[in-house]
Amino acid sequence: MIPNIHNPLSCKICDIHKSLFDGNILIQNQVRKDLGNLEKEEIQFFHATDHWVLREAEPEKSCKGYLYLEPRKHSESFTDISSEAYKEMGVLIEQGMHWIEQNFHPKKIYTLTISEAVPHIHFHLVPRYKQDVKGLDYLKLALGSLLGKS
Ligand SMILES: [Zn+2]
Numbered sequence: 001m002i003p004n005i006h007n008p009l010s011c012k013i014c015d016i017h018k019s020l021f022d023g024n025i026l027i028q029n030q031v032r033k034d035l036g037n038l039e040k041e042e043i044q045f046f047h048a049t050d051h052w053v054l055r056e057a058e059p060e061k062s063c064k065g066y067l068y069l070e071p072r073k074h075s076e077s078f079t080d081i082s083s084e085a086y087k088e089m090g091v092l093i094e095q096g097m098h099w100i101e102q103n104f105h106p107k108k109i110y111t112l113t114i115s116e117a118v119p120h121i122h123f124h125l126v127p128r129y130k131q132d133v134k135g136l137d138y139l140k141l142a143l144g145s146l147l148g149k150s
Contacts, residue, residue, distance in 0.1 A: 052071055052073075061147065063126065065103060067125040
């Protein structure tokens with residue numbers, strides 16, 4: 001079992017991670033789809049390693065397969081990420097991409113990091129399914145939870 005890396009800072013991402021680990025529902029290197037009653041409505045997929053959490057975005061995003069990749073340690077700069085964490089990151093991006101592709105078959109998967117609204121650094125893996133809106137215009141809708149409203 002992965003130890004809980006509790007962070008005392010007020011941070012949305014740290015709070016989500018804490019709730020996942022406190023709920024005893026993260027199992028190292030194992031993908032689970034059934035999360036019991038905790039967070040079941042909010043998170044359908046996640047995967048945890050020593051350094052990262054890969055998890056599905058909230059349903060409000062209205063984008064099936066949308067994933068976040070977040071360091072478990074509260075970090076506001078990419079220079080705070082350890083070499084070990086960077087080594088794990090590539091594997092997790094690979095796993096996330098394959099999970100999205102195999103389950104949802106999007107036309108394209110975008111990858112980006114901004115970390116302005118929530119300073120805890122994180123990556124977005126954002127599938128695109130339609131051809132009408134692409135690139136930055138699509139990402140503004142996806143990140144702004146506006147896809148279901150367009
Ligand atoms: Zn944090």
